[in-house]
Amino acid sequence: MNKHFIYGFKASLPACMGVIPVGISFGLLAIQTGLTAFEACFMSATVMAGSSQLLALGLLQQGAGFPTIVLGTFFINLRHLVMSASVFHHLLNIPLVYRMLGAFGVCDESFAVYSLSGQRSFQFLVGSNTALYVSFLASTILGTVMTDFLPQVVIHSFNIAFYAALISLLIPAIKNRLPLMALVLGTAILNALLQTFLPGSWSILIAMVMGAFVGMIVIDEPAEKERT
Amino acid sequence: MNRSLITLILFMAIVTYIPRALPAVLVGRLKFSEKQKKFLSLIPYTAMAALIFPGILKVDESRPEIGLIGGFVAVILSMLRCPVIVCVGAAILINILLYSFF
Numbered sequence: 001m002n003k004h005f006i007y008g009f010k011a012s013l014p015a016c017m018g019v020i021p022v023g024i025s026f027g028l029l030a031i032q033t034g035l036t037a038f039e040a041c042f043m044s045a046t047v048m049a050g051s052s053q054l055l056a057l058g059l060l061q062q063g064a065g066f067p068t069i070v071l072g073t074f075f076i077n078l079r080h081l082v083m084s085a086s087v088f089h090h091l092l093n094i095p096l097v098y099r100m101l102g103a104f105g106v107c108d109e110s111f112a113v114y115s116l117s118g119q120r121s122f123q124f125l126v127g128s129n130t131a132l133y134v135s136f137l138a139s140t141i142l143g144t145v146m147t148d149f150l151p152q153v154v155i156h157s158f159n160i161a162f163y164a165a166l167i168s169l170l171i172p173a174i175k176n177r178l179p180l181m182a183l184v185l186g187t188a189i190l191n192a193l194l195q196t197f198l199p200g201s202w203s204i205l206i207a208m209v210m211g212a213f214v215g216m217i218v219i220d221e222p223a224e225k226e227r228t
Numbered sequence: 229m230n231r232s233l234i235t236l237i238l239f240m241a242i243v244t245y246i247p248r249a250l251p252a253v254l255v256g257r258l259k260f261s262e263k264q265k266k267f268l269s270l271i272p273y274t275a276m277a278a279l280i281f282p283g284i285l286k287v288d289e290s291r292p293e294i295g296l297i298g299g300f301v302a303v304i305l306s307m308l309r310c311p312v313i314v315c316v317g318a319a320i321l322i323n324i325l326l327y328s329f330f
Binding site: 013015035036042048052069070077079083084085086091096102104108111112160163164166168172180184185190191192195203207208209213216219 | 250255263265266268273275277283284294305310319324327
């Protein structure tokens with residue numbers, strides 16, 4: 001198998017630890033909401049976006065109509081549009097069919113691993129997507145069959161994994177680069193301010209676009225640190 | 229099996245896939261200016277910033293310190309060049325300790 005694929009797969013393993021608790025809690029909650037195990041796994045396999053799936057369960061429980069749920073899903077996941085554009089503007093030479101397949105697996109975690117590792121290889125992206133997809137689906141299955149054989153404390157404690165993975169991918173990419181650190185801090189603060197009056201899914205999208213826009217104008221150094 | 233629920237899931241899958249696929253499809257036909265490339269290359273940093281904060285405070289809605297301390301551990305360890313897996317493991321461990329003893 002291609003070495004870039006394996007490299008991407010391995011590089012994503014820490015991020016998988018962030019995905020697993022999301023998959024497990026989704027699986028558990030889906031069963032509690034009244035979905036069958038098949039429906040829960042089908043959703044993880046086809047949608048593959050944890051936060052929107054949890055939102056869908058919440059809305060189902062409150063008896064929301066299907067259009068509301070579909071619209072909510074769309075807006076929560078709209079941020080992937082910008083992430084996907086950021087990924088694929090390096091991958092012009094990859095055939096369209098492959099790009100369309102690769103796009104299916106673009107999620108917060110695979111985007112973080114791919115873009116912050118300085119890799120520009122499509123196989124790396126697919127390797128990363130595969131690792132995250134498999135662990136999300138497997139952990140959903142686990143969640144649906146798991147009643148209470150893991151102590152609650154351990155499940156709760158795994159919730160930090162998503163953030164810890166993002167932080168430890170981000171820090172090496174920005175440390176010693178003051179303008180980027182300032183941009184990251186500024187965007188975080190902007191997002192916190194926006195969330196006082198906007199739902200999280202909107203504020204994240206707006207903050208990341210506005211942050212990058214301001215950075216584009218203000219920051220002089222090229223953002224790409226070329227690594228070979 | 230509930231057929232309307234399967235339909236709902238399929239619609240969710242479609243509206244999630246479209247934003248992911250659109251740039252992948254169009255990117256061959258678009259020419260990005262230097263400014264636009266710079267904008268796109270800054271997205272990873274701003275996206276991570278927005279995903280991490282203030283969401284990390286809500287890891288446990290009733291105890292914001294759970295997220296803060298776990299995140300702090302991850303920051304320190306990654307500053308010390310620890311591999312990602314170590315940072316994640318340490319953050320989980322510190323949260324297990326926090327839940328067990330405080």
